Amino acid sequence: MDSTLLKFVLPALIILGISAGPAVALEQSCRFIQAKADREACYKRQEEELAARRKPAPPADESKTLESLHQMRQDDEAVYRSIHSICRGC
Secondary structure (H helix, E strand, C coil): CCHHHHHHHHHHHHHHHHHHHHHHHHHHHHHCCCCHHHHHHHHHHHHHHHHHHHCCCCCCCHHHHHHHHHHHHHHHHHHHHHHHHHCCCC
16 A cells, blocks of 8 residues: 555544444443343443433523623624714715
8 A cells, every 4th residue: 555545544543443442332331231121221321321421511601691792782782883983874
């Protein structure tokens, strides 16, 4: 193979292998449980863990968010007033 191709393909394959490893390991650990109820419980725990990781972060303090929105609106109004005074009828 071409050495430049190896410079790009090999690191990409290594990164892919590292990132996919834990997910595959979790799935396989449940797969080999013999008792059906235990295996299903294992899969359910994995689904809950995955859902918890995908859950969006809780929003920041609402009062700060509202204050920042209010400040942005004030800034926008000031900009619009200044533009309107510069460009009458543009």
